[in-house]
Amino acid sequence: xxxxxxxxxxxxxxxxxxxxxxxxxxxxxxxxxxxxxxxxxxxxxxxxxxxxxxxxxxxxxxxxxxxxxxxxxxxxxxxxxxxxxxxxxxxxxxxxxxxxxxxxxxxxxxxxxxxxxxxxxxxxxxxxxxxxxxxxxxxxxxxxxxxxxxxxxxxxxxxxxxxxxxxxxxxxxxxxxxxxxxxxxxxxxxxxxxxxxxxxxxxxxxxxxxxxxxxxxxxxxxxxxxxxxxxxxxxx
Amino acid sequence: xxxxxxxxxxxxxxxxxxxxxxxxxxxxxxxxxxxxxxxxxxxxxxxxxxxxxxxxxxxxxxxxxxxxxxxxxxxxxxxxxxxxxxxxxxxxxxxxxxxxxxxxxxxxxxxxxxxxxxxxxxxxxxxxxxxxxxxxxxxxxxxxxxxxxxxxxxxxxxxxxxxxxxxxxxxxxxxxxxxxxxxxxxxxxxxxxxxxxxxxxxxxxxxxxxxxxxxxxxxxxxxxxxxxxxxxxxxx
Numbered sequence: 001x002x003x004x005x006x007x008x009x010x011x012x013x014x015x016x017x018x019x020x021x022x023x024x025x026x027x028x029x030x031x032x033x034x035x036x037x038x039x040x041x042x043x044x045x046x047x048x049x050x051x052x053x054x055x056x057x058x059x060x061x062x063x064x065x066x067x068x069x070x071x072x073x074x075x076x077x078x079x080x081x082x083x084x085x086x087x088x089x090x091x092x093x094x095x096x097x098x099x100x101x102x103x104x105x106x107x108x109x110x111x112x113x114x115x116x117x118x119x120x121x122x123x124x125x126x127x128x129x130x131x132x133x134x135x136x137x138x139x140x141x142x143x144x145x146x147x148x149x150x151x152x153x154x155x156x157x158x159x160x161x162x163x164x165x166x167x168x169x170x171x172x173x174x175x176x177x178x179x180x181x182x183x184x185x186x187x188x189x190x191x192x193x194x195x196x197x198x199x200x201x202x203x204x205x206x207x208x209x210x211x212x213x214x215x216x217x218x219x220x221x222x223x224x225x226x227x228x229x230x231x232x233x234x235x236x
Numbered sequence: 237x238x239x240x241x242x243x244x245x246x247x248x249x250x251x252x253x254x255x256x257x258x259x260x261x262x263x264x265x266x267x268x269x270x271x272x273x274x275x276x277x278x279x280x281x282x283x284x285x286x287x288x289x290x291x292x293x294x295x296x297x298x299x300x301x302x303x304x305x306x307x308x309x310x311x312x313x314x315x316x317x318x319x320x321x322x323x324x325x326x327x328x329x330x331x332x333x334x335x336x337x338x339x340x341x342x343x344x345x346x347x348x349x350x351x352x353x354x355x356x357x358x359x360x361x362x363x364x365x366x367x368x369x370x371x372x373x374x375x376x377x378x379x380x381x382x383x384x385x386x387x388x389x390x391x392x393x394x395x396x397x398x399x400x401x402x403x404x405x406x407x408x409x410x411x412x413x414x415x416x417x418x419x420x421x422x423x424x425x426x427x428x429x430x431x432x433x434x435x436x437x438x439x440x441x442x443x444x445x446x447x448x449x450x451x452x453x454x455x456x457x458x459x460x461x462x463x464x465x466x467x468x469x470x471x472x
Contacts, residue, residue, distance in 0.1 A: 107454060175451075193446040194447070196440075197443040197455065201459055204433040204437045207433040211411070212411070214390065216467050217468050217469045218340045219426065233453045
């Protein structure tokens, strides 16, 4: 681990005199709670000196507040396309950031693995591996110091630090409180009914395992049809 | 209802002197069991006079036999694209029949509703409504009197009677006997583990109903991803 001043020095320079691996390595900091396995990040708690500088706009009822996450990174750091389960705002403090957003509808075009897209390079994606990615509509923009971006739950986002950057990310609950996993300091677990649905579906898959491969594959696709026809809004 | 000789007369002619609705109406007969709600169709039982004419090739162990279905139809009758749950052979006795087959893999391109494709006209499909149908590979052929076609379980088939036609369809069980619904005289219910999986999935959908529409839609798609990644062979 690195003292904060040293981190700041390295994250803000392009070429390092001292480094762990190489002179051009990049740094990324995401604040955690005091006990990272239990507590949520909160600027007011972990950075009391900064807290008077952070004015959270009144976009949500304060009882819905979940966390405020201090973030810092070297120029050039790119965060892969992912979604969060909570509504949040990103307050850009220092540096310019490139933002690419995708609507939740485009989930089928993003080749997700967990909450992350497998398409790493959104600027020149490998369309032979990810042909449907070209159908995903990209919303592109830049954040400058002082800008605030509202990122609704489930909207995919891909961020590139065009400069050394500092930002504060504020998350809050939109759903009823009991919909959120109570043991989730990062706030990125799927809602409780979804976790339950996943477990139930695993039992359905267990039932299909009694069948030969060809049948299992076929009826798994038919299960997906069933799910789409009953729960999806925008399908044929 | 119509006496058999009268049916035969009408099904074999193009223009009818007597008819129910109009002079060009078409006829279709699919033999049933003695008690159609309980018994399976069996040529040897319902048509004992014909049974010595029906020689079933030794393609399966006789203990696996399920039914033998006598079929008859007017020229021009077309049966919509569907699949059966059991392996079967189609023995063409009289008349020429056009057959279009699709591999079970193409299920996602056939716009299924239950066991039937919504694409009724496979010769000139409405590709604006059914764009993915163009990706489905068609296997086309003709059956002449004396021809026998093996139709494996889950293979889609679309049949057109190009002449007045008579055929016998023989179904047998490929899976363990307990995989088949015991109350299914037509032999077209999905296998028992699939029925169970459907019921289980309905409970998963019930869990998702606790969420707002946008979340439900989103996570229903993610459930499909989960199913495909765990049970499907041919997906990304």
